[in-house]
Amino acid sequence: MKKRLLSAVLAASLPLAFSANAAERVDLLIRDATIVDVESGTLQPHRTIAVRxxxxxxxxxAKHAKEYDAPNVLDARGKFAIPGLWDMHVHFGGGDALIEENRNLLPLYLAHGITAVRDCAGDLSPSVLQxxxxxxxxxxAGPRIFTSGPKIEGYKSIWPGDIEIGNTAELDAALDQLQGWKVDFVKITDNTLSPELFLAAVKEADRRGLKTSAHVPYSLTLEEVSAAGLDSIEHFDYAYKAGSPLEKSLGEKIAKGEINSRDAWTQWNATFDPARAMAAYRNLAAHGTAITPTINGSRVVTYLDQDDHQDDAYLKYIGPGLQATYAWRVERAAKDDAQAIARRHERFETSASVLPMMRKAGMTILAGTDAGFLNSYNYPGIGLHQELGWLVHYGLTPPQALQAATINGARFLGHANEYGTLASGKVADVVLLDADPLRDITATKRIHAVVQRGQVHDRADLDAMLADVARRVAQERDAAPR
Structure with missing residues (x-):
């Protein structure tokens, strides 16, 4: 009797014991990857990512990987897992006739491992919000979009789609409109906006808890805009003048039309003081002002004399209407004589040389391309990988460049709790690479698979995305008036 009772107890306990040791069920396992820790710049081999x-x-x-089971398993042996990439400066625009061409750009980002983009204004804001x-x-299908909506500018701005203001009442109305649209940040530029309203816009947006990014008016110093609360300077050439004691005086002369920016830059360059620049950049870092260098877009135009990009294979992904918007920068560059070409080369290279100084000073570097309409041969998707290459070429380490395209963007936009690194609780945006990007940043181009919010896009899927965009562009080209 006692033996039968003991056998019954043991039999009853077996399912419980088996259940206690059963693997936990999840939706996806990315098995045996080498995790790239973008914060520390280290590798964590033989890791399995469980996604639910x-x-x-x-x-x-490896010891605990068997604790998880899933219907979908992605074999990542020999692969390097990085967080989804962020392009922190893109544009959608060109008018309503180009809505579909702009929409076709979205898969290009995803196919290149870019799972988030920051749209820095254009003239298609209603579509971008949709x-x-x-x-x-x-x-x-596409990357998560963070958008500024239309930019804030002065009257008769040359940029399409801006909200034009001329006083503080119109500024308040503009910010009310943008907040009503639930924009992710505010973009402010300096084409016709007065310096006074520029500072007022930065301060009021900051008071309302809105992030700001901007082109900096020449007549204002970087210290002035940073102290007002500016969160990000767009384009690295704005930062160079901070190293000159003539930063303010020459800027004011530009604003008054007494000197052009090319001649002013020559004087800024002649009086550039590295110690002064470092002090300025440390001050920007102390205020929390980041910079998005957008090297790739500037470099393409600077060196059009050496490469006109007419044979770029990537043009098959860019619609004919968008390609037509490239013309104005190309035509402007074509007017330069040999001396002007040499000056623009020098200006670009010298301006880019301060990049490691800004990083050493503690400024946050954001990787962004400026890709989109108007910006000639600066391509959505592949452009970010080119940008990373230039960041390293001009002085960042591969880990620093990788941070600029992952955790820095997530932190800047206030989403580091969900994005930017690979960690428990974060959104499952993962890019699997065939090589180690910490050793060679060009490895980011060697994409094996992209996982977006837990959905796997293998190499065949990514190639199919690209082929579909090429097919659509070919149809648009065939339908375009001749």
Missing amino acids: DGRILAIAD WRDAVAKGEL
């Missing part, structure tokens, strides 16, 4: 409901549930070492929501709901 689009988020990383756990990252297990795409932002559709991507977030999983109804549209």
Whole structure:
């Protein structure tokens, strides 16, 4: 009797014991990857990423990997896992006739491992806001979109789609409109906006808790705009003048039309003081002002005399209407004589040389391309990988460049709790690479697979995205008037 009772107890306990040791069920396992820790710049080999409901549930070492089971397993042996990349400066625009061509750009980003973009204004804001929501709901293939909506500018701005203001009442109305659209940050530029309203816009946006990015008016120093609360300077050439004691005086002369920016830059360059520049950059860092260098776009135009990009294979992905918007920068550069070409080369190279100084001073570097309409041969998708290459070429280390395209962007926009690194609880945006990007930044181009919110896009899927865009562009080209 006692033996039968003991056998019954043991039999009853077996299912419980088996259940206690059963593997936890998840949606996806990315098995045996080498995790690239972008914060520390180190590698964590033989890790398995467990994904459930689009988020990383756990990252297990080899000893604990068997604790998880999934219907979908992605073999990542020999692959390097990085967070999804962020392009922190893109544009959508060119008018309503180009809405579809701009929408076709979205898969280009995803196919190149870019899972988030920061749209820095154009003239298609209603469409961009719709795409932002559709991507977030999983109804549209593309990166997560963070957008400024239309830029704030002065009257008769040359840029299409701006909100033009001339006084503080109109500034308040503009910010009310942008907040009503739930923009992710505010973009302010200096084409016709007065310096006084520029500072007022930065301060009021900051008071309302809105992030700001800007082109800096020449008549204002970087200290002035940073102290007002500016969060990001767009384009590295604005930063160079801070190293000259003539930063303010020459800027004011430009504003008054007494000197052009090319001649002013010559004097800024002649009086550039590295110690003064470092002090200025440390001050920007102390205020929390970041910079998005956008090297790739500037370099393309600077060196059009050496490469006109007419034979670029990537043009098959860019619609004919968008390609037509490239003409104005190309035509402007073509007017330069040999002396002017030499000066623009010098200006570019000298301005880019301060990049490591800004990083050493503690400034946050954001990787952004300036890709989109108007910006000649600066391509959505592949452009970010080219940008990373230039960041390293001009003085960052590969880990620093990788940070600029991952965690720095997420932190800047206030989403580091969900994005930017591979960790438990974060959104499962993962790019698997065939090589180690910490050793060679060009490895970011060697994409094996992209995981977006837990959905796997293998190499065949990514190639199919690219082929579909090429097909659409070919149809647009065939339908275009001749």
